[in-house]
Structure formats: structure tokens, C-alpha cells
Amino acid sequence: MKFGEKVRQARLSRGMTQAELAKAIGVSLRTVVGYENMETYPKKREIYGRLAEVLGVDVNYLLTENEEFIQQAGEKHGRRGRQYAEQLVSEVRGLFAGGTMDDDDLDAVMRAIMEAYWIAKEKNKKYTPKKYRGGEDN
CATH class of the missing domain: 1.10.260.40 (lambda repressor-like DNA-binding domains)
Structure with missing residues (x-):
């Protein structure tokens, strides 16, 4: 959920x-x-x-809403993808839960993660054939 x-x-x-x-x-x-x-x-x-x-x-x-992300990673990339997703979630959770970073640093980390997400999405879009893009005009 x-x-x-x-x-x-x-x-x-x-x-x-x-x-x-x-x-x-x-x-x-x-x-x-x-x-x-x-x-x-x-x-x-x-x-x-x-x-x-x-x-x-x-x-x-x-x-915790990461269960869905981990499950999808496993379905899409197999056992190794699931393990990587679990490791990523664990490390990011540890980073934010540690409480040793100030709010500005936490915000910077979050912006970097979001930027990486959007770059990956754009890269995936670039290599997805037009017939699978869901009606996008590109």
C-alpha cells in the first residue's frame, strides 16, 4: 500500500x-x-x-511502501534484481533514519535520488520503441 x-x-x-x-x-x-x-x-x-x-x-x-518496488524489481530483473532493490532500500532507509545529517544535506540527497530517477526514466523512454510508449508523440 x-x-x-x-x-x-x-x-x-x-x-x-x-x-x-x-x-x-x-x-x-x-x-x-x-x-x-x-x-x-x-x-x-x-x-x-x-x-x-x-x-x-x-x-x-x-x-514503508517499498515492498511493491522490491517485488517489481524481482519480477522484472529476477533474483539478483530483487536483492539489489532490497539493498538499495535498506541503505537509503539507513541514511535517512540515522538522524546525523542536517535537513539541508537530507534535501540534497533526496534531490540527487530524484534526479537519478528522472534520468533513468528518460533513458528508458529513449530506448523504448514508439509502439510501446503508450501513445506518446515523440
């Missing part, structure tokens, strides 16, 4: 509206809508803590 789905499910089980959740954790209604629609994630670590506290869930529950 993805982060946004977990937030929505926990919020509904607590009988809260999106506006009530937003006020409780100190963000805008639009931000909560973005979380639940899986458009955005919290930028600051303390938001995860506030969400977990207000929703009555463990913060690790909100942070």
Missing part, C-alpha cells in the same frame, strides 16, 4: 476529514489532498511524526 493510501485509510478509520487532519498536523488542506492523491510526500521528517501521532499509527508504517 502506498503512502497516500495509508494516510487516507488511517484518517478515515479515525473518522477525520482532510481539513481536520491538515489542521492537526499543521499543513494546508491542499497538502493533505496531495498526500492522499499520491502527488506529494512530506518534505520534512517531523511531518511524518505528526501524521503518525494524529493517525495513531507507527511512523514506520507510513514510511
Whole structure:
């Protein structure tokens, strides 16, 4: 289950509206809508803590949506791909959970990971035949 789905499910089980959740954790209604629609994630670590506290869930529950990524890596790349994905998730989780980096450094790491993701997506797009691109005009 993805982060946004977990937030929505926990919020509904607590009988809260999106506006009530937003006020409780100190963000805008639009931000909560973005979380639940899986458009955005919290930028600051303390938001995860506030969400977990207000929703009555463990913060690790909100942070772990990597099972799907690992499963897909295994299906696409076999046993070795699954192992690499597990190792990557473990190392990134350790990096963020260690708590020794300041917020600016954490943001820089996150930007680098996102940049690598977009480069890989663009490279995959470049080598995907047009008939498999899902109707894109390129």
C-alpha cells in the first residue's frame, strides 16, 4: 500500500476529514489532498511524526511502501534484481533514519535520488520503441 493510501485509510478509520487532519498536523488542506492523491510526500521528517501521532499509527508504517518496488524489481530483473532493490532500500532507509545529517544535506540527497530517477526514466523512454510508449508523440 502506498503512502497516500495509508494516510487516507488511517484518517478515515479515525473518522477525520482532510481539513481536520491538515489542521492537526499543521499543513494546508491542499497538502493533505496531495498526500492522499499520491502527488506529494512530506518534505520534512517531523511531518511524518505528526501524521503518525494524529493517525495513531507507527511512523514506520507510513514510511514503508517499498515492498511493491522490491517485488517489481524481482519480477522484472529476477533474483539478483530483487536483492539489489532490497539493498538499495535498506541503505537509503539507513541514511535517512540515522538522524546525523542536517535537513539541508537530507534535501540534497533526496534531490540527487530524484534526479537519478528522472534520468533513468528518460533513458528508458529513449530506448523504448514508439509502439510501446503508450501513445506518446515523440
